[in-house]
Amino acid sequence: MPPPPSLQPSPTILLPDLPPKTFVGIDLITFTSTPNFHGIRDLPEGWHFLYTGTTESFSLRSGAWFYVGDISRAGSGSNFNDHGAGTALVTTTSRQNEPQIYIWRWNRNTEALDSLSNTDPERQEAMRYKANLGSVWQRGGLFRYRSRVSASMLSNQGQSGESPTTQAEKEDDDDKEDETEESGRRDWQGLTDRITPDLLSRIVGSPQMDVDGHPRWTVTSASSANRDADHIPGLDAPSEGAGAEGTERGAVAEELQEREFGFLPIDLKRTWREGAVGRERTEAAQDRSWALGELVERHNAGSGSGDQQQAGETQLLGELQFTFLMVMTMMNYSCLQQWKRLLELILTSRRAIHEREGLMSAVLRLLLLQLQRCDDVEGGLFEIDGDEGGAFLRNLLMKLRRGVDEVVAGSSGAAGSMVKAELGKLEAWVKAEYDWELQREAIVRRGMIQLEDGEEVEMEMDGNDEDEETGEYAPLVVDLDGGDGELQDDGKRRDMEMEE
Structure with missing residues (x-):
């Protein structure tokens, strides 16, 4: 049933012109859109990630992060646990009597969802969509947000179906559904409570602002950090003087560069300080605490937040x-x-x-x-x-x-x-x-095994060399000061003195 006209509509995301049978996901729920699907209502406060693909597999996926509620609270911890399950938190937007309506329109050229920009034609279009929100809701075109239900249940929302045979069974099913939903929302909060707008801007880039000033950070399944990308000579950058074709390649390369992830710099092959030698380097290679501390302190010092001691750790967790x-x-x-x-x-x-x-x-x-x-x-x-x-x-x-x-x-x-x-x-x-x-002691790492023909062979677990310091991990002592010899490949000294 649609809400009474006097009440504010719940936070809703409208997806006009979305083709049927489009693969859609929001948070950890996925489903295939139906002809009557026009959006999702009753979005809870917090981070959400909405994404689409032309097919369920083997297609490029594109999506965006957005925040429902007062975005200044993002990343401050588990608000869900602090205020109780299902509590509707008061936000800056709701206090200003402005319903949170997000409008992402399907772009047939890119086969992705775009937000309406702050131009006169698109502002008028946004007003039209908002004015028709009640009729869309009444037709069952807005599906209620669920955090942890089967895809079939979500895709069947707004459609008639068989009800339980008794009222007791119906109430029991409702109780189970509420418990599942409460658990799902609490888990999603725990999976996103360290994500902040600054973190998303660092990793993804500057957000896009929609017609109402809501930011969103876009990601595609092809987005990559430079260190993980496959660079192909001649295709990574446009050729100079290549005319229209070079310009087109340049636009594609620029778009890919804008989507490049800005991850925290982690070099697991060098985890010691500059100038470290000998034992210090060896210990830092085995215990990477120095590299972890240096990464945390670097982001503590560069943080503009009030709690600078936690800024670096928040970046890691986020x-x-x-x-x-x-x-x-x-x-x-x-x-x-x-x-x-x-x-x-x-x-x-x-x-x-x-x-x-x-x-x-x-x-x-x-x-x-x-x-x-x-x-x-x-x-x-x-x-x-x-x-x-x-x-x-x-x-x-x-x-x-x-x-x-x-x-x-x-x-x-x-x-x-x-x-x-x-x-x-x-x-x-x-x-x-x-x-x-x-527990390493509970695992048999080396022993005898009997084959079907009765023959016994000795077996050893892969990766045991590092723990036992054998094979390529065996220590080798080199005498750099004594003798006039040199080490052979097998570690034995070869006498280099000339016989008379």
Whole structure:
């Protein structure tokens, strides 16, 4: 039923002219549009990501981030938990009696959604869409926002269907749906509560402003950081003097450059300070705490926010959230690589277990929530990362478990106890869900196995060389001062003295 005329319409996004059978996703829900689909109503406060594709797979996806409510509160933590599930928060916009209506029109040339700009013709067009909002709602063209339901349930909103046979069954279904919705909104808040407008502008670029002054940050599945892009000579930049064809290539190259991600600079091959030599470099390569601290402090110093001590850590957590969600929704390859780089840097920083205990605990809480939701979108996280699957993450968690045990055992106080508690929750979940064992001592790494014909062979787990310091990881002692010999490839000294 449409709302009474005296009441303000709920936050709504209108999608006029969207072709039927278009693949649509909002947050972690995906569905295929119907001819009667014209938008989504009852948007809760907070960040949302709406994206489309011409088909469910094998097509370029494009989408945009936008914020419902007072955007100055974005990134301030879990507002959802602070105010309770389903609470309608008072925003600056609502206090000004201005309904939050977002209008994204389908562009047939780019096969993507564009917001209306602040020009006279498009302002009049926006007024027309808003004036017809009530009739669109009455026809069932606006689907109610859901955070965690099946695609079939969302696509059937506004259409008639069979109801439960009894009132008791209907009430039971409603209670389950409310509980699922409450849990879904709380999870989405936890997946986005460190994302800020500044972070999106740093990674994606300046936002587009619509006719009502609402910003939105656009992303495509082809967006990439420069380090992850495949550069093809002759195609990356326009040729000089190439005429119209060169101009067209130049426009494409400029558009791609505008979409280039501005990720945090992470170099896992150099994690020590400038000028470090010897033991310091070796320790910094094994324990990346210096590189993590340098990255955090760099963004602390460059922050214009009031709480500069937390600015760098917020940037790390926000980028972890952004990259993960772009993998899940857009299947973006560059975001997957950056998500893995961030986790490898953080989870291999041993001193940070007690020096930055709050950050490490927050990362583990976020990682657990991400893993719990990684199968919500088709494909799943580990299926998208086809080369390694979950092996990279399991190995990182095993190293972290060993580091946490050593830090806690070697400290007289409570250093690392928060990290150990959060890691325990994560460890229990991956054990139940993926059957991962993070305790190195519980895994048989070398032993004898009997074949079908009765022959016994010795087997050794791949990757054991690094932990056992054997093979290519075996230490080699070189005497630089004594003797007149040199080392052969096998490490033995060859006598170079000439026989008389």
